[in-house]
Amino acid sequence: xxxxxxxxxxxxxxxxxxxxxxIGNLYREIGEDQAQAVLQTAWDAGIRxxxxxxxxxxxxxxxxxxxxxxxxxxxxxxxxxxxVLSPANAPIAExxxxxxxxxxxxxxxxxxDGIEESLEQSLGRLxxxxxxxxxxxxxxxxxxxxxxxxxxxxxxxxxYERLVRLKEAGRIGxxxxxxxxxxxxxxxxxxxxxxAILLAGRLTLLDRSAEAELVPRxxxxxxxxxxxxxxxxxxxATGPIEGATYDYGPAPQEVLDRVRxxxxxxxxxxxxLATAALLFAKxxxxxxxxxxxxxRPATLVxxxxxxxxxxxxxxxxxxx
Numbered sequence: 001x002x003x004x005x006x007x008x009x010x011x012x013x014x015x016x017x018x019x020x021x022x023i024g025n026l027y028r029e030i031g032e033d034q035a036q037a038v039l040q041t042a043w044d045a046g047i048r049x050x051x052x053x054x055x056x057x058x059x060x061x062x063x064x065x066x067x068x069x070x071x072x073x074x075x076x077x078x079x080x081x082x083x084v085l086s087p088a089n090a091p092i093a094e095x096x097x098x099x100x101x102x103x104x105x106x107x108x109x110x111x112x113d114g115i116e117e118s119l120e121q122s123l124g125r126l127x128x129x130x131x132x133x134x135x136x137x138x139x140x141x142x143x144x145x146x147x148x149x150x151x152x153x154x155x156x157x158x159x160y161e162r163l164v165r166l167k168e169a170g171r172i173g174x175x176x177x178x179x180x181x182x183x184x185x186x187x188x189x190x191x192x193x194x195x196a197i198l199l200a201g202r203l204t205l206l207d208r209s210a211e212a213e214l215v216p217r218x219x220x221x222x223x224x225x226x227x228x229x230x231x232x233x234x235x236x237a238t239g240p241i242e243g244a245t246y247d248y249g250p251a252p253q254e255v256l257d258r259v260r261x262x263x264x265x266x267x268x269x270x271x272x273l274a275t276a277a278l279l280f281a282k283x284x285x286x287x288x289x290x291x292x293x294x295x296r297p298a299t300l301v302x303x304x305x306x307x308x309x310x311x312x313x314x315x316x317x318x319x320x
Contacts, residue, residue, distance in 0.1 A: 001046035004288050006224045007195035010112035011132050011173040013076045015282070016307065017049035018042040018291030023064050024057025029099045030295045032064065033044030039068040041297040045304050051226075051291055053080035053137055053178070054122055058092070058101035062125040070127055074099070077128065079197070081118040082151075082180050089121065110139055110155040112162030114222050119166070122281045130171050134163065135198050139165075139188075140183040152187070156248055160192055176223070180247075182214045193221055198264070200229035201247065203287075205262060205280040206236055206255070223258065226286035228282045236277040240261050269315035280306040280319045 001014045023035040042050075050069070052061045062079060069075060085104040095101050109118070119134060139155060141148045163175040174195035177185055185197050197218065203210040203225065210225075218225055231237040233244040240256040240263065251259070259273070266276040281290045290307065294300050311319070 001048070003048075004224070006133060006174045006288065007176075008222050009174040009195050011076060011195075013133075013226075013289045014047055015050040015287075015289055015319060016045075016047055016304070017051055017226070017289050017291045019055045019291035020052040020061045020065050021048060021293050022295035023119050024061030025099045025101060026056065026295070027097055028295075029097065034113070034295060034297075035064045036068055036239075037228045038295055038297045038300055039065065041300050043068075043072075043317070045301075048074060049076045049078070049289060051078045051228075052122075052126070053135075054085055054106070054125075054307075055080065055096065055137060057098045057107050058095060058104040058106065059085055059102050059121075059125050060098070060102040060219055066126040066128070076132045077126065078133035078135060079119075079122045079126065079131050079176060080135045081122070082108060082110050082137040082139060083208065084114055084118050085121055095131045108144070108151060110136065110159045112158030114154070115162050116166065117158050119171070127172075130173070132173040133196060134166070134172045134175045136163075136176070136188075137178045138180070139177065140179050140184030141182050142179065142184075143240045148184075152184075154189075156191055160188070164192075178228075180229070182212075186217060189217060189221060189223070194223050196224040196226055198226040198228055198291070200227075201232050203227055203281070203284060204230050204232055205235065205277045206232050206259060210286075218286065226269055226289045226291060227284075227287055228291040230277055230281040230290060231274065232266055235259050235272045236262075239273050265318040266315070268317055269312050271309070271312060272306070274303075275306040275309060276315060276318060278303060279309065279315065282307050283311060283319060 003012045087095040088103045176194040176196035179200040244251045263273045266273045
C-alpha cells in the first residue's frame with residue numbers, strides 16, 4: 001500500500017487508515033474477538049496507520065488497539081487529546097453513543113497540562129511510549145458551542161506550545177486537529193502551524209466546504225489532510241433512504257435531494273454511490289490519507305475493494 005508523509009515531518013502513513021471508533025462499541029457492543037478480527041483484517045490488507053482516541057468508548061478502543069499492536073512494528077499510530085479520563089463513580093451503560101464503554105468519566109481540558117495528561121493516559125492504554133500523530137480532538141463550536149471560547153483560551157495560552165515541546169522532545173512525531181468543522185482549523189492556523197488535520201465530513205462527495213478556504217490554506221502551509229467521515233455519517237453509504245443519517249442525525253430533505261442526484265450520477269458512471277464516495281476521498285488532490293471505520297471485517301474488505309477500483313472515465317465529472 002502506498003505511503004505518504006505527514007506535513008513536513010518524517011511521519012509516514014499508509015494512504016488508507018483504519019479508524020478505530022467502532023471497536024470502542026460505537027452504537028453497538030462488539031466482543032474482543034470481533035475487534036481483534038477487524039484489526040487483523042486491516043493489517044492483512046496492508047493498512048499500517050491506525051487512528052484512535054480516548055473518546056472512543058471512554059478508552060476501550062485504545063485498550064483494544066494496544067492489545068493488537070503489542071509485539072508488532074512498522075505501524076503508524078495516532079490518538080487524540082483534549083479529553084481526560086478518570087474512574088467512574090457509578091456504572092456507565094452507554095455514553096456518547098458508545099455501548100458498554102470502559103468505566104471512565106470524562107472532562108475536557110485543552111490546556112498544556114490537560115493535553116499532556118490526556119496523552120500520557122492514552123500511551124498507557126495503548127502500551128506505547130510515543131504517538132506518531134496527536135490530534136486535538138473536537139475543539140471548536142461544532143462540539144462545544146459558546147463554551148468553546150474558554151477551550152480556545154486554554155489551548156492558545158498553553159496547549160499549543162505544549163504540543164510543540166512534546167514534538168521537540170520526541171514524545172510525538174506530529175500534531176494537528178481532529179475536528180468536524182473548517183473554521184476552527186483556520187483559526188488555529190492563524191496562531192501557529194499544524195502538521196495535519198483529521199477532518200471529518202467536510203471534504204466529501206456531498207460536503208466540499210473545505211475546498212473554499214481550508215484546502216488552499218493547507219496546500220500553502222504544507223499541512224496534510226486526513227479525511228474521515230467520508231460517508232457523512234451514513235447517507236453516502238446507504239443512499240437517500242428513509243432514516244438516512246447525515247452529520248449524526250436524520251438527513252434533511254435538501255440533503256436527501258442532493259444525495260439522490262449524486263446517486264444518479266454514480267449509477268450513470270457504473271459505480272455504486274458508496275464507491276463514488278470512497279473514490280472521491282482517495283483521489284482528491286488534497287488527501288493525505290483516508291480513514292475507513294467499521295467493526296465488521298466483511299465491511300472493511302468491501303470498502304477496501306471499492307476504494308481500490310480504477311476510476312471510471314464516466315465518473316470524472318461526478319468527482320471533480
